Each structure stands twice: as C-alpha cells, then as structure tokens.
Amino acid sequence: MTDTVTDTATDTVTDTATDTATEELTPEQRRRTAMLEKIARIEEQNRKAVEAGGKYIERHHQRGKLTARERIELLVDEGSAFLELMPLAGWGSDFAVGASMVTGIGVVEGVECMIVANDPTVKGGALNPMSLRKSFRAAEIAEKNMLPSINLTESAGADLPTQKDIFIPGGKGFRDLTRSSAMKLPTISVVFGNSTAGGAYVPGMSDYVIMVKERAKVFLAGPPLVKMATGEETDDESLGGAEMHSRISGSSDFLAQDEQDAIRLARRCMARLNWRKKGNPPAATYAEPDLDPEELLDLFPEDLKEPFDPREAILRIVDGTSADNAVPFDEFKPLYGSSLCVGWAKLHGHPIGIVTNARGVLMSEEAQKAAQFIQLANQKDTPLLFLHNTTGYMVGKDYEQGGIIKDGAKMINAVSNSKVPHLTVIMGASYGAGNYGMNGRAYDPRFLFTWPSAKSAVMGSEQLAGVMEIVARESAEKKGEPFNAEEFQGIKDFVMQAVEDQSLPEFLSGLVYDDGVIDPRDTRTVLGICLSVIDNQPIEGAMNFGVFRM
Structure with a gap:
C-alpha cells in the first residue's frame, strides 16, 4: 500500500511512495508535494488540540454544556472569521496540545475582540505553565492592539502538581486585567462553571460579569477548605453560586438562564461599549493579488539552501493591480544589497512596507538598506511586514573587516527602535542574528506566524x-x-x-514562540485580519533612533 497526496487545485494524485514517481515530478510539483505533506502534519497536530478532551467531550455534552469552541462559535458574529492563536501551545510537553485553552481574535457585534476560553474537557480547564504562557501572550496582543477581551470561564484553577511554576508568575494575569480596565479596554467575563481560588479573581477583576444560573461557582475557597479553615459548614450555591453573586454579593452583573443566554448577554454588553476604531481606515476598494495564492505551495523549496525569489510570494499575498494601474509592489533600492528585498505595497487596502530575504544571507549593504527603509516606514507611519528566509549575517575575514558587525547593528537598532507596528512571517530559515535583524519574537512584533516549512535555530x-x-x-x-x-x-x-x-515549527509553536503555524495560502487572510486589528489606534512612527555606528 502506498501513501498518496491529493492536490485539490489540479485534481491530480501524486504517488509519493516511490523514488521513481518523485523523479518524474516537475520542481514545482515536488515543492507542492513536500509543502502539502508539511501542512498535513500541522493539521494533524491542530486536530489533537481540538480533540484534546477525548471522552470528556461527550460527557460534557451529556451534562448539557457546550465546549469552548462551540461557545466561541455562538459568540462571534455569524459568517465572520475567528483567527485562532497559539493552537499548538504545549506541543511536545507533558500537557495537552492547546494547553487547555482556546484563544483568538473574533468579531462580536462588529467589534474585534480577544477571546480566551478555558477548555473544561481537559483536566477541568485547569491552568498549567503552558496555559499561563498562552494567556499572557493573548493579553499582550490585546493590550498592544487595543482590543476588548471576552473571557469564557470554566476552570478548575491551577494544575496543582505544577503550582510552583504557576503561582508566582500567575499574578501577572490579574495585573493585566486591572491595567486593561485603566486603559479603557473593557473585559467581559462569562462564567459557565467553576471559577475558584485564584480563578475567582478573573470575574472579580473584569468590567462586566455574567454568570450562568445553577452552573457558575465562584469562590476563593470551596466548602471543604472553608470547613478546615474556619469550621463553618456551607454549600456551593450559598458560598459562590450565580444567584448569590447576582442577588447578594453583587459580584455578578447579569444572571443568565443558560449558556446560550449568557452568550446573548455577552454580545449585548459588547454592543453597548460604543466602540470605534481610532486608526486610519484602509482603502475602500482593493484588488485581489495578481497571481494566484494557491501557487505559494509551488514556490518554496524543500531544501532551504535552494534560492527562492520572495517577490514571487509577495505578488501572491499583496493587493493586485487596481483600477488606477497601481503597481502591486514598489521595490526600494532594487540594485543595492540585492540579498534583501524591500518595498511598498497594500494588503486588503492597508499600506505596508515589506522587508524580506532574497538570498538568505545578510551582508553590510543589505543591513544598511534595511535600516534606511525601516526609518522611512517610521517617517510615513506605515506598518512593516517581515518575511523571513535568512541564514543570518555574513561571516568571514573580508566581511568582518568591512564592518558587518556595525552594519548589522544598524539594522537591529532600526528594528528595535521602530515604533510602527511590525508583522512577521517566518517562511523558511530564520537562523542566528538574522532572526533578530528580521524582527523575530524577541523584538515584539504585533503578530508572528510561521509556515510549515519554517526552521529557527x-x-x-x-x-x-x-x-x-x-x-x-x-x-x-x-x-x-x-x-x-x-x-x-x-x-x-x-x-x-x-x-x-x-x-x-510545531516545536517552536508549542513553546509559544509564534502565534500559530499557518497554511501559506492563508497568509493574505491572516495578515489582513492582523492589519485590521492594528488599525484600532493611530500609527505613529519613531521620532528618534539610537546611535547608528558609522
């Protein structure tokens, strides 16, 4: 029996089990076959996240409860996209893929929101160290992009065997909630079940709280612990039930009759926020790419040492030629430092600057060109998109004597001090200091995604x-x-x-070093959502940079 890969675009079936069949493929077909295999591998890991609850998903349904993803589906506007973030968090660790939590950006009553939903089918939604890392990143994205947040809460609290890795850093989550409120970024908390101990502070520190009748349980200590600590005997409902908090303590603002009613109330809260974007709106109309995004699968070499022209990818991601005959991609300094390609484009009507590697290695000319281009993007308040395929900065006697260190420092200086929003997609190699110069995770891009072909080390x-x-x-x-x-x-x-x-990519994604591994064909859509989110606030470039060593 042989393995096969089906190409839905050309409706052909390629036998990948024999070397002979592979040799008969064109270079484009070989690249497509290899990329489809990588995509299938990532999709399998994503399925593990969706199915992490196993048999407990059915038990959850039997209790008349919705799963985390079902709650999100009802919450977001019908027909709108939900961009799930960090779905592979925890991959390769002792914890379930997904880290017992679903996070992402969705549109609720026309407002883009950060949505964080505990997955109660995975250890009761208990938070482990990877859950913490994932939730911190979600909060960071919400803060930097001025997004309201909706927490769909049902958690058993901290995963006690790993409490030493959770307790001390976990306080940052409470700090983030209160800071969000001070920044006028409202947080809505919908409590579907248990939200106990430290978890009780999630609704306690949210701006709007909805609790489901006879389901929500919110208390600092449950009846057994209360009895041990004080000798008092009590029950769940009188100690922390939804009705008690709605009628007596005032910790609940709305009492929902069931889960669907709770989601309806959350949508009504969002509708009443009077939320409006403060950034510059994109062009009202724009053209789809001149070249077919499906062909992105044919372009990227399986061997990262092979040359790859990033312009071919750019023209399949950015807006195409519009009615006013605009050029899809205006390359800047095309004859200078040709191992780096930079230029201007639009994506879903949003103006962007693009910095991408043409032949992998970065030399002095490339570093200088990048530094100048980043300064120009800040001068005109334009977001930057970094597309990685770099082996790093050039080494060798001639290059060291030519000043590769100080020239590379110029590029890193520009990236570090740039104030316009940065987006990063790691397409292939991202090695050494090239990862830094190309705005890797350490340089705080607003969003960072990888392709299944990516490698970083x-x-x-x-x-x-x-x-x-x-x-x-x-x-x-x-x-x-x-x-x-x-x-x-x-x-x-x-x-x-x-x-x-x-x-x-799954190893790095498991450590939350990216915001997700995406199908190359989805790059334009994902970046379009990110640019729309960035547009929540005005973009202001840097006025000053550090000292550029000459």
Missing part, C-alpha cells in the same frame, strides 16, 4: 555539528591526542537530529 544543524567537530579536533590537537572521527560521528548525528527536531 542558532544555525543549521549541519553547520552546528560541523563547528562542534572542528572545535573537538582542535582541542584534541592541543592535547596531543588523536581525534577519533568515527566515534565523533555518533555525537554529530545526535546533535544534528536534536537541532532539526527543535527547529520544527
């Missing part, structure tokens, strides 16, 4: 293993000892495999 696995071998040889020579290359090969193989495994 200090350097490629072969280079890293090779460096280790050179160092080991030199060390043996200094000691006057023979170097056993055959024995060291086992170490090289182990290191190469470890680096490869830790460079995979």
Whole structure:
C-alpha cells in the first residue's frame, strides 16, 4: 500500500511512495508535494488540540454544556472569521496540545475582540505553565492592539502538581486585567462553571460579569477548605453560586438562564461599549493579488539552501493591480544589497512596507538598506511586514573587516527602535542574528506566524555539528591526542537530529514562540485580519533612533 497526496487545485494524485514517481515530478510539483505533506502534519497536530478532551467531550455534552469552541462559535458574529492563536501551545510537553485553552481574535457585534476560553474537557480547564504562557501572550496582543477581551470561564484553577511554576508568575494575569480596565479596554467575563481560588479573581477583576444560573461557582475557597479553615459548614450555591453573586454579593452583573443566554448577554454588553476604531481606515476598494495564492505551495523549496525569489510570494499575498494601474509592489533600492528585498505595497487596502530575504544571507549593504527603509516606514507611519528566509549575517575575514558587525547593528537598532507596528512571517530559515535583524519574537512584533516549512535555530544543524567537530579536533590537537572521527560521528548525528527536531515549527509553536503555524495560502487572510486589528489606534512612527555606528 502506498501513501498518496491529493492536490485539490489540479485534481491530480501524486504517488509519493516511490523514488521513481518523485523523479518524474516537475520542481514545482515536488515543492507542492513536500509543502502539502508539511501542512498535513500541522493539521494533524491542530486536530489533537481540538480533540484534546477525548471522552470528556461527550460527557460534557451529556451534562448539557457546550465546549469552548462551540461557545466561541455562538459568540462571534455569524459568517465572520475567528483567527485562532497559539493552537499548538504545549506541543511536545507533558500537557495537552492547546494547553487547555482556546484563544483568538473574533468579531462580536462588529467589534474585534480577544477571546480566551478555558477548555473544561481537559483536566477541568485547569491552568498549567503552558496555559499561563498562552494567556499572557493573548493579553499582550490585546493590550498592544487595543482590543476588548471576552473571557469564557470554566476552570478548575491551577494544575496543582505544577503550582510552583504557576503561582508566582500567575499574578501577572490579574495585573493585566486591572491595567486593561485603566486603559479603557473593557473585559467581559462569562462564567459557565467553576471559577475558584485564584480563578475567582478573573470575574472579580473584569468590567462586566455574567454568570450562568445553577452552573457558575465562584469562590476563593470551596466548602471543604472553608470547613478546615474556619469550621463553618456551607454549600456551593450559598458560598459562590450565580444567584448569590447576582442577588447578594453583587459580584455578578447579569444572571443568565443558560449558556446560550449568557452568550446573548455577552454580545449585548459588547454592543453597548460604543466602540470605534481610532486608526486610519484602509482603502475602500482593493484588488485581489495578481497571481494566484494557491501557487505559494509551488514556490518554496524543500531544501532551504535552494534560492527562492520572495517577490514571487509577495505578488501572491499583496493587493493586485487596481483600477488606477497601481503597481502591486514598489521595490526600494532594487540594485543595492540585492540579498534583501524591500518595498511598498497594500494588503486588503492597508499600506505596508515589506522587508524580506532574497538570498538568505545578510551582508553590510543589505543591513544598511534595511535600516534606511525601516526609518522611512517610521517617517510615513506605515506598518512593516517581515518575511523571513535568512541564514543570518555574513561571516568571514573580508566581511568582518568591512564592518558587518556595525552594519548589522544598524539594522537591529532600526528594528528595535521602530515604533510602527511590525508583522512577521517566518517562511523558511530564520537562523542566528538574522532572526533578530528580521524582527523575530524577541523584538515584539504585533503578530508572528510561521509556515510549515519554517526552521529557527542558532544555525543549521549541519553547520552546528560541523563547528562542534572542528572545535573537538582542535582541542584534541592541543592535547596531543588523536581525534577519533568515527566515534565523533555518533555525537554529530545526535546533535544534528536534536537541532532539526527543535527547529520544527510545531516545536517552536508549542513553546509559544509564534502565534500559530499557518497554511501559506492563508497568509493574505491572516495578515489582513492582523492589519485590521492594528488599525484600532493611530500609527505613529519613531521620532528618534539610537546611535547608528558609522
């Protein structure tokens, strides 16, 4: 029996089980086949997140309750998109894929919101260290993009076996809630079930609180702990039930009859916020890309060492030629520093500047060009999109003497001090300081996504293993000892495999080093949503940068 990959675009079936069949494919078909295999691998991991509750999903339904994703589906406007963020959080760890939580951006009553929903089918929605990391990132996105938040709460609280990794940093979540309110970013909390101990502060610190009758339980300590601590005997309902909080404590603003009613009330709260965007609206009309986004699967080489022209990808992502004969992509300094491609475009009507790697390596000219372009984007208050496929900055005697360090520092200076919003997509390689210069996670992009073909590390696995071998040889020579290359090969193989495994997009996504691994064909849509979110507030570029070493 052979494995097959079906190409829905051309309606062909490619046999991938034999070398002979693969050799008969064109380069484009080989690239498509390889990319589809990577996409399928990521989709399988996404399914694990959706199905993380296993048998408990059915038990949840039998109790007449909705799952986290079902609640979100009812909450968002009909026909609108929900951009799920960090779905692979926890991948490769001891915790369920998804980290017992669903986060994303949805439109509720016409307002873009950050939605955070506990998944009660996974350990009762208990929060583990990866849940914490995921929720912190969601709060950061909401704050930087001025998004109201809706918390769909049903959680057993902290995962007690890992409390040492949760308790101290977990207080940041409460801080974020109160700061959001001070920034006039309302938070709506809908409590569907348990929200106890530290979790009780989520509704306690939200601006609007809705509790489901006979379901919500919100208290700092449950009846057993109260009895142990004070000797008082009480029950769940009188201690922290929805009716008690709605009638007596005042901790609940609205008493919902059931889950559907709670979601209706949440939508009404959002409708009454009088929310309006404060940024510049995009062009009223725009053209779809001149080239078919489906062809993005045919472009990217399986071997990241192969050259790749990013302009081919850009023309399948940005707005196409419009009625006024606008050029889809205006390249800046095309003849200078040609290993880096920069220029202006529009995406869903939003003006953007694009910085992307044309041949992977960054040299002095490329770094200088990037620094100048980033300054220009700040001068005209235009967001920047970084498309990665870089092996890093060039090394060697001539380049060091030519000032690659100070020129690379110019680029990193510009990226670090730029004030316009940054978006990052890692398409392929993102190695070494190239990750930094191209606005990697450490440089606080508003959003960062990866393609299934992406790899990020200090350097490629072969280079890293090779460096280790050179160092080991030199060390043996200094000691006057023979170097056993055959024995060291086992170490090289182990290191190469470890680096490869830790460079995979699902590994990095599991650590919440990106906001999601996306199908290349969805890049335009995902970026369009992100640009719309960014438009919640005015864009103001930097007035000053640090010292550029000359």
